[in-house]
Amino acid sequence: xxxxxxxxxxxxxxxxxxxxxxxxxxxxxxxxxxxxxxxxxxxxxxxxxxxxxxxxxxxxxxxxxxxxxxxxxxxxxxxxxxxxxxxxxxxxxxxxxxxxxxxxxxxxxxxxxxxxxxxxxxxxxxxxxxxxxxxxxxxxxxxxxxxxxxxxxxxxxxxxxxxxxxxxxxxxxxxxxxxxxxxxxxxxxxxxx
Numbered sequence: 001x002x003x004x005x006x007x008x009x010x011x012x013x014x015x016x017x018x019x020x021x022x023x024x025x026x027x028x029x030x031x032x033x034x035x036x037x038x039x040x041x042x043x044x045x046x047x048x049x050x051x052x053x054x055x056x057x058x059x060x061x062x063x064x065x066x067x068x069x070x071x072x073x074x075x076x077x078x079x080x081x082x083x084x085x086x087x088x089x090x091x092x093x094x095x096x097x098x099x100x101x102x103x104x105x106x107x108x109x110x111x112x113x114x115x116x117x118x119x120x121x122x123x124x125x126x127x128x129x130x131x132x133x134x135x136x137x138x139x140x141x142x143x144x145x146x147x148x149x150x151x152x153x154x155x156x157x158x159x160x161x162x163x164x165x166x167x168x169x170x171x172x173x174x175x176x177x178x179x180x181x182x183x184x185x186x187x188x189x190x191x192x193x
Contacts (some may be wrong), residue, residue: 011040100124102169102176104192105184106162114160119148121155121169124176128153135161138168166192 010019013035016026020040023032033047041048100123107115121131128145132155136143142158157165162183170178181192 014039099180101180101182103182103184103189104162104165104169106160113158116157116159116161116165117148118155118157118165118169119152121173121176122153124173126173126176128155131155132157134172135165135168139164 012018013020013023013026013032015032015035016023016028018026020036021043023029023036024044026032036044037047037051100120102118102120102124105117105119107117109115118131118135122128132143132145135141135155135157139157139159139161141161144156145153146156148154166181166183169176169181179191182189183192184190
């Protein structure tokens, strides 16, 4: 006689409600990590190892709290300055503070149509909607504010105005220094000035 099959039991994450083995593909993986380490360590052994290493580092850091150049938390004063400049995200990822810069890029569509893309004007306090109107009037073409691939807003100007736009930005907005304007050519950022 054949053995009777049992239904498969699926463990669902309490945070994102996906099956536990699919949490890494969900939108809240960073929030799911503590729950996964506690309830499904066999699915993510790398997470468990990373967490145990982090706990060991914290214990070692607290034990060495005395000595020259050390503060009460166990870190040296030079390490404390690094923490102010670099932001640490959950999961150990490091996010560096972005320096304000304007990047101008030309994209060719359908082998002959060009779109000039301007990114980063908003970092200098410039309203992108006003800037797109000025670009449209100056170059007599369509200009609009759109979301780029990184969900940051950028200005798309229809036509090949890459070098003219650099000059126009420098003339129109005096708070944008020429040293912070870059042109993207062949995937490389080249200073425009």
